[in-house]
Amino acid sequence: YYPSVWKELKQVYYLLLLREVKTRFGRLKLGWVWIFLEPLLHTILLVAIRSLWSHRPILPDVPNTVYMLNSLIPWFLFRDISTRCTTAIAANKGLFVFSRIRPWDTVSARFIIEVFLSCFVYFSLMLGLWWFWDIVVFPTRIAEWFLSLFLLALLGLGLDGILASVALYFPEISKIKEVLFSLLYFTSGLFFVPSQMPPSAQFIFRWNPIALGIEYCKANTLESYPYIRGGGLFFLLTVLGTFIVGQHILNRHISKILNE
Numbered sequence: 001y002y003p004s005v006w007k008e009l010k011q012v013y014y015l016l017l018l019r020e021v022k023t024r025f026g027r028l029k030l031g032w033v034w035i036f037l038e039p040l041l042h043t044i045l046l047v048a049i050r051s052l053w054s055h056r057p058i059l060p061d062v063p064n065t066v067y068m069l070n071s072l073i074p075w076f077l078f079r080d081i082s083t084r085c086t087t088a089i090a091a092n093k094g095l096f097v098f099s100r101i102r103p104w105d106t107v108s109a110r111f112i113i114e115v116f117l118s119c120f121v122y123f124s125l126m127l128g129l130w131w132f133w134d135i136v137v138f139p140t141r142i143a144e145w146f147l148s149l150f151l152l153a154l155l156g157l158g159l160d161g162i163l164a165s166v167a168l169y170f171p172e173i174s175k176i177k178e179v180l181f182s183l184l185y186f187t188s189g190l191f192f193v194p195s196q197m198p199p200s201a202q203f204i205f206r207w208n209p210i211a212l213g214i215e216y217c218k219a220n221t222l223e224s225y226p227y228i229r230g231g232g233l234f235f236l237l238t239v240l241g242t243f244i245v246g247q248h249i250l251n252r253h254i255s256k257i258l259n260e
Contacts, residue, residue, distance in 0.1 A: 012100055016092075016109035023091070024113070035121055039076060043068040046191045058193060062222055066137045069125055071190040074152055074217045077118040078210060079181060081156035085110045086164035086250060086257075093258050103254050107157075115153050119146070137221065145220035152213035155239045161246030165253045188214055195226045206231050209238040 025032055047064045058067045088106040095101045129135040139145035167173045187208065194205040194215065205211045206228055212235040219227040 008100065012105060013109060013112075016101070016105060017113060019092075020088075020109050020113045035117055036124065039069060039072045039121065039125070042072050046072075050191060058191070059222065059225070062137075063135060066129065066135060067218075067222070068191060069122070069129075070137075070218050070221050071214055073118055073122045073125075074149055074214045075185070075188060075190055075210075077114060077149065078152050078156040078213070080118075081111060081114050081153050082160045082163070082181075083177070084114065084160075085157055086160050089254065089257050096258070103258075104251075111153065111157055115150065118149065118153075139221045140223060141220045145217060148213060148216035148220060151236065151239045152210070152217070154243045155209060155213065158239070158242035158244070158246030161250035162242070164257070165249040168253055168256055184210055187211070190214070193226060195228050202228060207234070209235050209242075213239075 043065055046068050050058065050064055058064055085107050088110040089103045092101075092106040095106070096103065123138075126138055129137065163173060163177055187204070188211040189205060194202060194211060197205070205215075212228065212231045215227040216232075216235070219225045
């Protein structure tokens with residue numbers, strides 16, 4: 001019984017993953033280029049602004065380009081999962097006539113694609129830095145780095161479920177979400193070191209789970225990175241709580257989402 005169930009599950013997810021890739025990149029000629037171009041453009045812009053503001057690097061012996069990429073890749077993963085995963089339910093509603101495919105399967109497939117693409121883009125860009133500029137920077141603790149990235153992605157998935165459910169009753173939440181993500185972009189330590197801020201400002205970052213997740217990703221890549229300590233338990237509990245609450249609320253509103 002169990003081997004047949006596992007075989008069927010693999011077939012379902014293989015087809016869903018293939019469908020997701022074709023849907024996202026099949027019609028866009030520059031789709032594969034854009035997943036590299038977006039973090040590069042943000043990195044170039046932030047490095048240029050930082051250079052105009054101060055000629056000193058953000059961290060000693062760490063190029064600003066490397067620091068920005070290690071901040072932006074986790075941020076883009078969180079942003080994309082927080083805005084795209086639950087839309088897979090409505091986009092694939094025609095597949096639910098098959099009893100083997102459930103709404104959660106489509107969300108999981110999109111989640112897997114986003115995590116895989118983020119890792120692929122990150123290591124490709126790091127290889128590019130090593131190949132063209134002889135800058136060798138890879139996660140020193142790759143298991144911890146991936147765990148931090150995965151927990152940040154789970155946080156985004158839980159938040160996506162909450163926002164998607166709230167949007168069923170308050171459609172204007174989409175406009176508020178754009179403003180919220182703009183604020184988070186500038187307050188999550190993407191282009192500065194939160195631990196170097198004044199103590200009063202560090203208090204804000206200590207209670208920002210997104211900033212903490214990005215901090216742990218940088219700490220597991222950059223040697224001797226001065227990350228904010230003492231927030232690991234809060235980050236873990238926030239991720240698990242947000243994910244459980246988000247998926248519970250989403251499951252209660254599946255039928256309403258499908259009828260939209």
